Amino acid sequence: MNRLSTAALMAAAMSGSLVGLANGRRGTLVQQAPANTSHFVNPYEGDGRAAKAGAKLYQRECAPCHGKSGEGFRNAPPLNRADMKNAPPGALFWILRNGSLRYGMPSFSHLPEAQRWQIITYVRSLSRIPGTVTNDNNK
Ligand code: HEC
Numbered sequence: 001m002n003r004l005s006t007a008a009l010m011a012a013a014m015s016g017s018l019v020g021l022a023n024g025r026r027g028t029l030v031q032q033a034p035a036n037t038s039h040f041v042n043p044y045e046g047d048g049r050a051a052k053a054g055a056k057l058y059q060r061e062c063a064p065c066h067g068k069s070g071e072g073f074r075n076a077p078p079l080n081r082a083d084m085k086n087a088p089p090g091a092l093f094w095i096l097r098n099g100s101l102r103y104g105m106p107s108f109s110h111l112p113e114a115q116r117w118q119i120i121t122y123v124r125s126l127s128r129i130p131g132t133v134t135n136d137n138n139k
Pocket of ligand 1 (some may be wrong): 028029061062063065076079095096100105120123128129132
């Protein structure tokens with residue numbers, strides 16, 4: 001990611017948290033992502049090797065809360081939902097950048113951007129796993 005889009009991302013992150021403070025909770029985190037993250041492109045979209053690398057990172061960083069297959073656990077929502085697969089990559093990137101500290105989702109801004117995109121590539125493949133739940137009635 002170049003400098004310009006990183007700056008745009010930081011602006012997006014800041015406006016996102018301001019909106020959050022002003023409005024309280026509105027829908028899922030994905031739905032709360034600011035519109036100006038929507039143009040972010042996942043450099044690894046459809047890249048099987050990146051998804052594999054993301055799977056390893058996911059097991060280390062995310063599985064303890066979201067479950068081995070993204071099935072969710074306690075207050076960590078399932079990630080193997082159809083709406084996760086269809087979520088704009090920029091929304092997921094925004095979530096990993098900022099977390100949702102008040103509700104127990106850490107920020108992963110300490111991971112290199114490439115690793116965050118690899119995790120996102122993997123998360124978006126989770127809903128192809130049999131036994132997937134969909135959240136379509138829940139919107
Ligand atoms: C310490 C526990 C914890 C860890 C580790 C964690 N999460 Fe979360 N995550 C949460 C919680 C709790 C929420 C719900 C936050 C909320 O409702 O605001 C959440 C929410 C999310 C959401 C938004 C879901 C939605 O319905 O909009 C995504 C996407 C997500 N996490 C992805 C990840 C990924 C990818 C990782 C690994 C890099 C990860 N999380 C690691 C606890 C965790």
